[in-house]
Amino acid sequence: VKAKIAVNGYGTIGKRVADAVRAQDDMEVVGISKTKPNYEAAVAHQLGYDIYAPAANLEAFEKAGMPAAGTVEEMVEKADLVVDCTPGGIGEKNKPMYEKAGVKAIWQGGEKHSLTGFSFNAICNYEKAVGRDLVRVVSCNTTALCRAIYPIDKELGVKKARVILARRATDPNDVKKGPINAIVPDPIKLPSHHGPDVKSVLPQINITSAALKIPTTLMHVHTVNMEVEKDCTVDDVKNIFGSQPRIRFVGQGMSSTAEIMEFARDMKRPRNDMWENCIWPESITVGDKELYFFQAVHQESIVVPENVDAIRAMMELESDGAKSIEKTNKAIGLSK
Ligand code: NAD
Known part of the structure; x- marks a missing residue:
């Protein structure tokens, strides 16, 4: 049954x-x-x-x-x-x-x-x-952060994570909310709740975040920075993300959230849903036990x-x- x-x-x-x-x-x-x-x-x-x-x-x-x-x-x-x-x-x-x-x-x-x-x-x-x-x-943001931070913590040990979120102002079907011509630090008082909410799933992670609401409805974009315990290379980080079932690398000319959404449409995903974290492999940068990358997050479906x-x-x-x-x-x- x-x-x-x-x-x-x-x-x-x-x-x-x-x-x-x-x-x-x-x-x-x-x-x-x-x-x-x-x-x-x-x-x-x-x-x-x-x-x-x-x-x-x-x-x-x-x-x-x-x-x-x-x-x-x-x-x-x-x-x-x-x-x-x-x-x-x-x-x-x-x-x-x-x-x-x-x-x-x-x-x-x-x-x-x-x-x-x-x-x-x-x-x-x-x-x-x-x-x-x-x-x-x-939430969508916490889900994306958990999916990316957990495997890095498992393999490399996360000493601390710092995240800047550029958040879509609202969903595409919403006619009531803005901003339509502003960038809004939201909240102005730091940190934003997004990073700390990761601790509701992964209490061991030292994480804070700041968030800005921007006039778009398509996706969020995170700039993620992590200090790790172990020495690692860009390839190590790519291998870790590449083995994750809900992380997708985006490239092939996809340089923005607009193109990622077009890609989802072209793949004939239902409602152009992109259930995976979309990480730009080119953005993965490593040095002195510190790594950086960009990921896009489809809030409606992740x-x-x-x-x-x-x-x-x-x-x-x-x-x-x-x-x-x-x-x-x-x-x-x-x-x-
Ligand atoms: P939504 O406004 O799109 O949908 C909510 C639905 O609930 C609407 O159909 C509304 O008519 C209905 N509703 C309102 N009051 C109700 C009631 N008392 N009883 C039954 N139905 C009622 O909201 P959403 O974006 O789907 O968000 C739902 C939840 O998911 C929220 O907790 C939100 O934070 C979370 N969430 C939203 C997103 C996103 O980006 N949209 C992403 C992740 C998580």
């Missing part, structure tokens, strides 16, 4: 998680929830997902010609595990509903670590998530395979993280 998964909140992350779960052979989507019968709900309906909605809005779905299968509470009752993809800060309010139904739950990076007491990244701590009831999958792996661990469908990562990658079409 397949694990029964509900996706509460079908926005940027939720719609991608639903499709990625559907692509696996050991789990299935029992329902997705939408608050309103908008265009995204219409597509979910077309894709054959059972849509659930808040009780007060059921009539609106009926009127819009896409009758809901029931209330959000009813969806939760049908599931073994709920992936909460509601906006940051909203998700925590759903905890009592999940507890009442006795279901396992995953939240996203917009929620605090303390909500679940366990923050997840597949490469770093899959095994510790096995059998857990409550897990937080860390956490999607991690959600699938978190489900597999929590539902005890696979005890080996490397095997789950391979299975997830293959099913969604992530091949390097």
Whole structure:
């Protein structure tokens, strides 16, 4: 029998998680929830997902010609595990509903670590998530940093990591937020939360960060600097990154996030998703036990395979993280 998964909140992350779960052979989507019968709900309906909605809005779905299968509470009752993809800060309010139904739950990076007491990244701590009831999958930026820092720490020992993040201002579908003509140090008070959030997964890492919001919607770009314990060469670092299942080297004329997104479109990735960290191998610079590189991060999709792996661990469908990562990658079409 397949694990029964509900996706509460079908926005940027939720719609991608639903499709990625559907692509696996050991789990299935029992329902997705939408608050309103908008265009995204219409597509979910077309894709054959059972849509659930808040009780007060059921009539609106009926009127819009896409009758809901029931209330959000009813969806939760049908599931073994709920992936909460509601906006940051909203998700925590759903905890009592999940507890009442006795279901396992995953939240996203917009929620605090303390909500679940366990923050997840597949490469770093899959095994510790096995059998857990409550897990937080860390944010897009934290996911990318964990994937890059963990293997370097394992092979070379990270003494300290310093990160500058150029963050996309908002997602491509968002018409409400800016900036459209400014660079915003965000937050001005340092450090930003991004680097320190890595410690929720890798407490041993000495890391701080600063972040700037810039007028783009495509991707984030990180400038990463690490001081390491062992002497190493550029090739050593390339070999470490090259062996990682969710790190892709970008080159071949891809000198910007715009070209990486075009590449994802050309590869016919769903929604032009780039699930991997995109590292420019030419940027990898090493000297005096210190290394630097640039990586681009597709915020809309990077956490999607991690959600699938978190489900597999929590539902005890696979005890080996490397095997789950391979299975997830293959099913969604992530091949390097
Ligand atoms: P989103 O706004 O695109 O989607 C949220 C969805 O939840 C929307 O469909 C909204 O209608 C719905 N919703 C709102 N209130 C609800 C409620 N009370 N009950 C059920 N559904 C409700 O948000 P998102 O970007 O997908 O973010 C979801 C989570 O993922 C947040 O924690 C965020 O921090 C995290 N995250 C976002 C990104 C990103 O770049 N977009 C990356 C990584 C992690």
